[in-house]
Amino acid sequence: MSLIAAALPASAHAAVLRLGTAQPFDFAALKGRARALAAAPHVARPAALPAPVAALDWDAYQAIRYRRDHALWGDEATRYIAQFFHLGLYFKSPVRMHALADGQAREIAYDPAMFDYGASGLDGGALPGDLGFAGFRLHRRSDPQRDFAAFLGASYFRAVGASGQYGLSARGLAVDTGLPRPEEFPDFTDFWLERPDPASDTVIVYALLDSPSVAGAYRFAITPGEPLVMDVDCALYPRAPIERLGIAPGTSMYQVGENDCRMGWDWRPEIHDSDGLALHTGQGEWIWRPLGNPRQLRFNAFADDDPRGFGLLQRDRNFDHYQDDGVFYERRPSLWVEPKQGWGRGEVQLIEIPTVDETFDNIVAFWHPAQPIEPGQELLFGYRLYWGEAMPATPPLATCVATRTGLGGRIGFKRTEWSQRFAVDFAGGDLAALAARNAEVEPVLETSAGRLETVSARPLHAVEGYRVMFDAVPPGPGTGQIDTRLFLRDPATGRALSETWLYQWNPPPPDERTLY
Numbered sequence: 001m002s003l004i005a006a007a008l009p010a011s012a013h014a015a016v017l018r019l020g021t022a023q024p025f026d027f028a029a030l031k032g033r034a035r036a037l038a039a040a041p042h043v044a045r046p047a048a049l050p051a052p053v054a055a056l057d058w059d060a061y062q063a064i065r066y067r068r069d070h071a072l073w074g075d076e077a078t079r080y081i082a083q084f085f086h087l088g089l090y091f092k093s094p095v096r097m098h099a100l101a102d103g104q105a106r107e108i109a110y111d112p113a114m115f116d117y118g119a120s121g122l123d124g125g126a127l128p129g130d131l132g133f134a135g136f137r138l139h140r141r142s143d144p145q146r147d148f149a150a151f152l153g154a155s156y157f158r159a160v161g162a163s164g165q166y167g168l169s170a171r172g173l174a175v176d177t178g179l180p181r182p183e184e185f186p187d188f189t190d191f192w193l194e195r196p197d198p199a200s201d202t203v204i205v206y207a208l209l210d211s212p213s214v215a216g217a218y219r220f221a222i223t224p225g226e227p228l229v230m231d232v233d234c235a236l237y238p239r240a241p242i243e244r245l246g247i248a249p250g251t252s253m254y255q256v257g258e259n260d261c262r263m264g265w266d267w268r269p270e271i272h273d274s275d276g277l278a279l280h281t282g283q284g285e286w287i288w289r290p291l292g293n294p295r296q297l298r299f300n301a302f303a304d305d306d307p308r309g310f311g312l313l314q315r316d317r318n319f320d321h322y323q324d325d326g327v328f329y330e331r332r333p334s335l336w337v338e339p340k341q342g343w344g345r346g347e348v349q350l351i352e353i354p355t356v357d358e359t360f361d362n363i364v365a366f367w368h369p370a371q372p373i374e375p376g377q378e379l380l381f382g383y384r385l386y387w388g389e390a391m392p393a394t395p396p397l398a399t400c401v402a403t404r405t406g407l408g409g410r411i412g413f414k415r416t417e418w419s420q421r422f423a424v425d426f427a428g429g430d431l432a433a434l435a436a437r438n439a440e441v442e443p444v445l446e447t448s449a450g451r452l453e454t455v456s457a458r459p460l461h462a463v464e465g466y467r468v469m470f471d472a473v474p475p476g477p478g479t480g481q482i483d484t485r486l487f488l489r490d491p492a493t494g495r496a497l498s499e500t501w502l503y504q505w506n507p508p509p510p511d512e513r514t515l516y
Contacts, residue, residue: 015070015114017099020107025100025192030206030217031235035378037208038215038237045187045210047092050131052122054088061089063120068144070114072099078196080203081141084108085134085152086115094132095188100206101195108133136191138203138222148224154185155209156251160333161388162226167252167273167332168312170385172209172218173236174246174366178299178351186211188218201225213240227333227388231340234381242373246349246366248337248383250274250312252291255358258321259403259503260292263356270322271358273332274312276400277350277365282306286395286499290403291363294352298481300504301347301368309393310348311336312365315401317389333387337367340382345370398429398488398498401463405505407516408471410454418513419453419471420505426488426498427465434497435459435466442491443468448483450475457488474507481506 048054064086068074072082087094097108110131112124135152139145149159155172175184186209194204202223209216214236221231232248252274256264272291279287282305289300291312313334322329346369355362373379386392408419434441443457445468453471460467468486481504488498507513 015067015074017070017072018109018111019099020109022104022106024103025098025105025206026103027206027217027219027233030192030208030219034208034215034217034235035237037210038239038375042210042212042239045093045189049087049092050127053127053131054092056088056120056122058089060120060122061086063118064088064122065116065118067114067116070111071139071144072108072193073195076195077198079141079198079201080196081139081144082136082193083139083144083147084114084136085150087131087134091134091153093187095135096190097133097136098190098192099195100192100204105192136193140224148228149203149222149230151188151191151205151207155188155207159222159228159230159385159387161228161390163328163331163333163389165328165331165333167314167329168335168363169251169361170335171246171249171251172207172234173211173214173216174244174249174364175211175213175242176244177246177249177364177366178297178349178353179244184211184213186214186216209234209236213242214238214245225388226390227336227386227392230385230387232381232383232385236377236379236381238373238375238377238379240375244349244368245373246364246368247343247381248385249364249366250335250337251361252312252335252363252365253355253358253361254291254293254352254363255355256293257291257316259290259405261405262295263293268323270316270329271324272314272329273361274314274334274363275316276313277310277348278313278336279304279310279348280308280393280395282308284308286397286399287502288400288499289350289502289504290400292352292505293362294354295479295506296354298352298504300350302350303345303347305345306342307339307346307348307367309336309338310365310367311386311391312363313391314389315399334389334391336386336391336393338384338386338392339367340384343367343369343381395499396429397496398426398431398465400499400501401425401427401465403501403503408453408473409515415515417473418507418515419473420507421471422469422484422503424468424486424501425460425463425465426468427460427463430497431466431488432464435461435464440491441466441497442489443470444487444489445470446485447472449480450482472505477510479506479509 137147
């Protein structure tokens with residue numbers, strides 16, 4: 001498309017952006033474009049960068065800064081501005097950016113003058129004038145240094161709540177994650193950033209998604225706050241059958257924590273962006289599944305009908321538990337997914353992948369619809385994403401606030417067999433009042449294999465709740481997965497007092513079952 005010089009209203013602080021010819025645009029047209037794209041063979045995006053850009057390492061890439069005087073909406077009376085990411089490092093395919101206002105879209109041209117190349121070693125004047133962008137980020141006008149949402153790489157995006165601390169990521173779509181073949185990573189190839197109403201707290205972004213198996217159209221209504229809310233609508237058009245389609249995927253990291261110390265060689269006690277998967281089922285049950293760093297890939301599916309919500313949460317907000325004064329894991333946002341309409345039958349699927357490094361995401365959770373995914377379909381999904389510490393839906397019952405594991409056995413007695421000790425703490429709901437009078441509560445506990453010993457539930461006044469402790473003895477020398485289920489019940493009335501705690505674990509091999 002030929003580009004012409006265009007600018008937002010004149011200002012002393014804003015540079016001129018080169019914009020393309022105006023084209024009509026709305027979400028219906030974007031859906032039509034995605035449908036037409038899916039009807040044609042997939043065309044791979046170019047990924048060849050100029051040699052100096054391709055050679056950038058992490059530090060050099062991070063040295064590139066966007067010039068604030070080139071921000072989109074920088075000279076308008078909007079509450080927000082947008083800035084763009086440069087290509088390089090892991091981001092090799094250009095993404096087209098469009099400015100949208102009054103139903104008219106204009107493509108934004110790349111210009112080396114948009115960037116301060118600083119210590120990166122790049123000479124902007126020597127770069128191609130059509131290099132393109134890698135992604136974008138959104139800022140409050142009052143805080144142009146810190147962004148509150150960013151879209152960068154494949155269909156990945158992130159956002160923050162009041163803490164301003166990034167953590168886990170979301171994706172537009174997951175395709176064949178965790179299967180015994182390479183995963184497919186759909187790309188957002190085009191974005192349309194709608195000029196915000198000066199009186200509005202919300203930014204509207206549209207995106208076109210493409211991959212070998214599927215094309216799609218997305219609309220994001222992004223409202224900063226605590227939590228930050230993204231109202232998402234998407235239309236998907238499969239090109240080919242898809243075995244494992246993941247809707248509203250969240251991607252996080254769990255290396256080591258109080259319940260899984262397998263990779264606990266670091267000086268910090270815990271290293272994770274999220275510590276559990278929470279589910280609110282269509283039947284109203286609340287479930288908490290602590291995350292882990294398994295020895296081999298671990299897959300779990302939680303069948304449901306019209307789920308009310310699910311998400312990867314960071315419940316532990318205590319700095320002492322992490323001791324990281326650089327990346328502040330206790331400030332990492334949680335991410336809650338809330339369907340806007342019935343999603344029917346399907347599964348919340350959780351994939352945990354072994355990792356030895358906190359820089360690699362190894363946790364993925366998403367909704368997988370039960371219906372077969374075939375070419376020619378139109379799949380419509382609407383949901384809200386909540387980012388932050390304050391989630392919109394919380395269990396009315398007590399919640400699990402800590403899960404700890406270690407070697408089982410009775411203190412002061414010689415161990416004759418190996419067992420795993422579990423200490424699971426619950427707080428909230430009615431537990432504070434019950435603990436204050438040392439009332440009895442009943443732990444309802446089940447295991448899929450082996451046996452359970454020394455089961456107890458007693459008040460834990462430090463958390464105004466209760467601690468359940470038990471030893472799990474594996475059935476033999478095998479290392480197969482064992483599933484455990486627990487909740488607290490009022491023994492007098494049979495009423496549930498807590499959410500349901502689910503745990504999956506694998507006993508170590510016999511040569512690692514040291515009895516000490």
